[in-house]
Amino acid sequence: MKVIGLTGLIGSGKTTVANIFIRHGVKVIDTDQIAHDITASNGIAIPMIIKQFGARYIDNSGALSRDKMRELVFGDESAREELEKILHPIIFDEVNRQIAAFNVESYLILMVPLLFKSPRYLKITSRNIFVDCNYDAIVSRLKARNNFTQHQVDNILATQVTREKQMLLADDIIYNNGGIDNLEQQVNLLHEKYLQLK
Ligand SMILES: CC(C)(COP(=O)(O)OP(=O)(O)OC[C@H]1O[C@@H](n2cnc3c(N)ncnc32)[C@H](O)[C@@H]1O)[C@@H](O)C(=O)NCCC(=O)NCCS
Ligand SMILES: Nc1ncnc2c1ncn2[C@@H]1O[C@H](COP(=O)(O)OP(=O)(O)OP(=O)(O)O)[C@@H](O)[C@H]1O
Known part of the structure; x- marks a missing residue:
């Protein structure tokens, strides 16, 4: 079984691309989803977060207060490192x-936003996809989806490996600067290619 890494800048379209692979029957492991699960109400990371950051970062339901934590960690590198x-x-x-539980014959997708900063994931993956999206599209999509200001987007992007560097490090690039239709064609081609991987 091959593991294909999937990464991209915040708001670049990783989830949208992953959903197209899922429609082909491909299994996807999503580290953002795991991060959400372990910080949900009664999530296993909650007691450690309270110990490190205090109960003010937990909301009334017992889950991580994502807005408060986002404001903290994308303006304070040492707090981000503590959370990580x-x-x-x-x-x-x-x-x-x-990965062990999936028992897939051909390949699965492992979605890791910080892939090119994470040697332990790069050891697992056979190839790595970068979802490319230009800055203006990222800002406008995150304004629309999350109501983020340009300043908030800039603070998050400043912590991520640059677009240029990720394009150099990737084995495959999916271009997501335009409409959704063209994405499907790009994913279809990669799917055929990954099915043939030895
Ligand atoms: C700070 C938090 C609470 C903000 O939550 P929010 O719901 O706004 O974001 P979400 O978790 O859905 O992540 C969305 C995107 O933010 C970016 N992002 C998340 N964590 C990080 C990080 N540590 N460094 C840089 N970018 C990050 C990624 O592009 C990710 O796809 C959250 O991002 C978090 O817990 N981050 C630390 C865990 C982590 O590193 N996750 C990445 C997957 S391994
Ligand atoms: N080609 C596109 N055209 C228009 N909107 C798009 C396109 N691709 C993605 N979007 C929208 O942009 C937003 C970000 O996309 P998506 O959630 O797939 O990105 P992501 O990389 O997974 O984001 P995050 O880093 O926050 O996890 C979503 O609202 C999505 O519907």
Whole structure:
């Protein structure tokens, strides 16, 4: 079984691309989803977050207060590192559990936004896809989806490996600067290619 890494800048279209692979019957492991699950109400990371950051970062339902934590960690590198120190090992263990449980014959997709900063994931993946999207499209999509300001988007992008560097590091690039239709054709071609991987 091959593991294909899928990454891209915030709001670039990783989930949209992953959903097209899913329609082909491909299994997708999504580290953002795992991060959400372990910080939901009664999630296993919640006690460690309270210990490190205090109960003010937990909402009334017992889940991580994502807005408050986002404001903190994308303006404070050491806080981000503390949060990552809590969450990343748990996420990595869960990824390995899911890979073992899936028992796929051909390939699966592993979606990791920080892939090119994460040597332990790069050890698992056979090839890596970068979903490319230009800055203006990212800002306008995140304004529409999350109501983010340009400043908020800039703060998050500043913590991520640059678009140019990720394009150089990727084996395959999916261009998502225009409409959705063209995405499907690009994913279809990659799907055929990955089915042939030895
Ligand atoms: C700060 C948090 C609470 C903000 O939550 P929010 O719901 O706004 O974002 P969500 O988790 O859905 O992530 C959306 C995108 O933000 C970007 N992002 C998330 N975490 C990070 C990070 N540590 N560094 C850089 N970018 C990040 C990615 O592009 C990701 O796709 C959340 O992002 C978080 O818990 N981050 C730390 C965990 C992590 O590193 N996750 C990445 C998957 S391994
Ligand atoms: N080609 C496109 N045209 C228009 N809107 C798009 C396109 N691709 C994605 N979007 C929209 O842009 C937003 C971001 O896309 P998506 O959620 O797939 O990105 P992501 O990389 O998974 O985001 P995140 O980094 O926040 O997890 C969504 O609202 C999605 O519907």
